[in-house]
Amino acid sequence: MLTNLLEELAREAPSDGDAPELLWRRGRRVARTQRLGTIAIAAVACVLLIALGTATWQQRAVDLPATDAETGTYLPTRFHPPSPYLPGTDSAGPMGRLVATIDASRLGWLGGTEGLVGVSAETGAYAFLDLPDAATAYLGEALLSPDGRHVAYWTTGEVADPIPALEGGTLNGYAVYDTVTGEVVTQTPRTERGIGGGTLVWFDPIHLGVEFGQMRDCCMSTDARSMIFDLSTGQTSAISSSLNTASTTGVGTVIVSGEESVILETDGTTVPAQIPMTGGRINGSQFLALTPDSKRVAAIFGNGIPGRISVKNVDDDDVGDPLPGNYLGVTSWLDESHVAALRGNSDSTDIDLVSVDISDGSTEVLSANANNARFAINLLDSPVKNQPAPPHPRSPWIPTIGAAATIAVAAWALIVWRRRARA
Amino acid sequence: MQEPDGHLFDAFVITRRPALLRTAYLLTGHAEDAEDLVQTTLIKVVPKWGRIQDNPEPYVRKVLAREATNRWRTRRWRETLVEHLPDREGPGASLTWSLTVRDALLQLPPRQRAVIVLRYYDDLTERETAATLGIAIGTVKSQTSDALTRLRTLIPDLSASDDSSVASLRG
Numbered sequence: 001m002l003t004n005l006l007e008e009l010a011r012e013a014p015s016d017g018d019a020p021e022l023l024w025r026r027g028r029r030v031a032r033t034q035r036l037g038t039i040a041i042a043a044v045a046c047v048l049l050i051a052l053g054t055a056t057w058q059q060r061a062v063d064l065p066a067t068d069a070e071t072g073t074y075l076p077t078r079f080h081p082p083s084p085y086l087p088g089t090d091s092a093g094p095m096g097r098l099v100a101t102i103d104a105s106r107l108g109w110l111g112g113t114e115g116l117v118g119v120s121a122e123t124g125a126y127a128f129l130d131l132p133d134a135a136t137a138y139l140g141e142a143l144l145s146p147d148g149r150h151v152a153y154w155t156t157g158e159v160a161d162p163i164p165a166l167e168g169g170t171l172n173g174y175a176v177y178d179t180v181t182g183e184v185v186t187q188t189p190r191t192e193r194g195i196g197g198g199t200l201v202w203f204d205p206i207h208l209g210v211e212f213g214q215m216r217d218c219c220m221s222t223d224a225r226s227m228i229f230d231l232s233t234g235q236t237s238a239i240s241s242s243l244n245t246a247s248t249t250g251v252g253t254v255i256v257s258g259e260e261s262v263i264l265e266t267d268g269t270t271v272p273a274q275i276p277m278t279g280g281r282i283n284g285s286q287f288l289a290l291t292p293d294s295k296r297v298a299a300i301f302g303n304g305i306p307g308r309i310s311v312k313n314v315d316d317d318d319v320g321d322p323l324p325g326n327y328l329g330v331t332s333w334l335d336e337s338h339v340a341a342l343r344g345n346s347d348s349t350d351i352d353l354v355s356v357d358i359s360d361g362s363t364e365v366l367s368a369n370a371n372n373a374r375f376a377i378n379l380l381d382s383p384v385k386n387q388p389a390p391p392h393p394r395s396p397w398i399p400t401i402g403a404a405a406t407i408a409v410a411a412w413a414l415i416v417w418r419r420r421a422r423a
Numbered sequence: 424m425q426e427p428d429g430h431l432f433d434a435f436v437i438t439r440r441p442a443l444l445r446t447a448y449l450l451t452g453h454a455e456d457a458e459d460l461v462q463t464t465l466i467k468v469v470p471k472w473g474r475i476q477d478n479p480e481p482y483v484r485k486v487l488a489r490e491a492t493n494r495w496r497t498r499r500w501r502e503t504l505v506e507h508l509p510d511r512e513g514p515g516a517s518l519t520w521s522l523t524v525r526d527a528l529l530q531l532p533p534r535q536r537a538v539i540v541l542r543y544y545d546d547l548t549e550r551e552t553a554a555t556l557g558i559a560i561g562t563v564k565s566q567t568s569d570a571l572t573r574l575r576t577l578i579p580d581l582s583a584s585d586d587s588s589v590a591s592l593r594g
Contacts, residue, residue: 001581002539002543002571002574002581003543003544003546005524005578005581006449006524006539006540006543006544007544008520008521008524009448009449009521009524009525009528010445010446010448010449010544011445012448012454012521013441013444013445013447013448013449013454013457014444014448014454014457014458015440015441015444016458017440017444017458017461017462018462020432020433020436020437021429021433023432023436023462023465023466023469024429024432024433024469026466026469027432027465027466027467027468027469027470027472028469028470030466030467030469030470031469031470034470
């Protein structure tokens with residue numbers, strides 16, 4: 001019955017309309033309009049995606065300004081907090097000599113880890129150092145060579161009898177990364193359960209002092225041994241002195257301070273020194289700074305830091321009058337009368353690298369905001385230059401979400417456009 | 424000069440437009456809207472004509488039905504639901520009956536209306552109705568059931584399925 005009723009009602013339907021030719025022409029016009037709109041929206045979406053990709057690429061690219069041929073290396077007027085999304089040397093390539101390394105968090109698509117950022121001595125560029133097999137939990141102990149050419153660091157890997165769930169992973173050796181070529185030299189000493197309790201200190205640009213013990217259980221290492229690794233020959237030679245509190249001149253000598261202080265050469269010879277207790281050290285500073293001729297030291301003597309810097313001869317007990325001003329540590333000698341030191345900025349919580357004149361205590365800021373930086377100490381007398389700020393790339397999720405949003409909006413615009421074009 | 428496809432389109436329009444208008448009238452309830460719906464549908468299928476010209480009817484009817492339901496979605500701001508339809512003046516019993524059926528149809532939601540028209544006027548199966556409207560067969564069943572219940576309320580004589588009832592209704 002419903003069918004009959006509907007058929008009866010349908011008889012009242014109109015029977016005319018526009019001429020078929022007219023409908024065909026309008027249909028073709030709608031099709032053309034739809035095509036044009038589709039092309040326009042797709043083109044806009046492509047332009048936006050290309051712009052987004054370009055901006056992202058530019059952000060992540062390491063700008064490498066031309067190197068000054070005259071001196072080659074510079075000390076930047078200020079260090080910048082590195083972006084956790086900076087590219088690594090695996091993608092950006094070796095950076096060349098570094099003036100400093102900075103401990104920094106490194107983030108990626110799915111999480112973060114500890115990282116080490118290199119600051120180019122030549123261009124001022126920043127990039128994360130991709131150090132093969134690096135024990136990331138120990139990157140804070142990675143050490144830049146005095147000339148900025150090499151980075152020494154602890155490596156992790158398999159050992160015969162690993163200690164389960166060892167915090168920070170199992171150390172199985174150390175390695176030296178060449179910042180110019182990207183090559184890595186790895187040293188894997190014999191160990192059953194891993195090594196621990198280590199110290200790294202550069203005697204000079206090719207001699208690395210290494211000290212480590214053998215892990216016995218989760219928390220203790222024994223049988224500490226010290227040696228010097230010669231980068232030019234790949235040979236190691238054992239030495240008798242502990243390197244635990246060593247400070248370097250950067251030109252072939254270290255001084256080990258403590259109850260029985262000694263000056264140590266790369267051939268293993270030692271000379272006793274008269275060194276009172278020092279106030280300790282922070283990132284970027286040493287326990288004390290020994291002059292290249294091994295005659296004098298500058299340090300913050302006494303208990304704790306900050307404190308005042310004093311200068312003394314290594315072979316007598318007299319400690320000179322402390323220089324005015326409080327410092328967080330000494331880094332190295334710049335020349336016969338100037339010491340590089342770290343000082344808290346009076347206007348902020350930042351740390352400045354300053355040059356201290358030991359004759360009158362006057363200072364000059366070399367690099368501002370040197371927080372968490374460790375320096376190539378032989379490059380600290382380089383000319384100071386206002387290097388460009390590094391790029392500050394944002395999370396890779398942002399351009400991805402932006403691209404997805406662009407595509408979604410474009411798709412939505414297409415649907416709306418095609419509906420409108422039909423109307 | 425018109426393309427060859429255009430001639431086939433012209434022939435289809437000439438022969439099938441009256442049938443399309445009848446379905447469209449049932450779907451919209453208004454002559455002007457029916458003409459507009461059919462015209463929009465025919466314009467809309469032109470870009471696809473090359474692909475459907477061998478058997479255009481199913482595709483055209485699919486576009487017609489979906490356009491009818493989608494139109495309501497985009498134009499609902501122009502419609503106002505009322506509790507009781509206004510009284511209409513009618514010269515004859517047949518016209519009064521037609522108005523009753525039409526007003527009852529118009530009180531159905533567009534999708535229910537489309538299901539009723541496709542099932543009971545175009546004589547499509549549940550599966551064909553589902554494919555035409557792009558919905559699940561289960562939805563067709565439930566929408567049909569709901570629509571019939573509503574129509575029986577709006578047209579009480581529809582409950583009686585014998586012809587005499589119909590005849591009495593038609594006056």
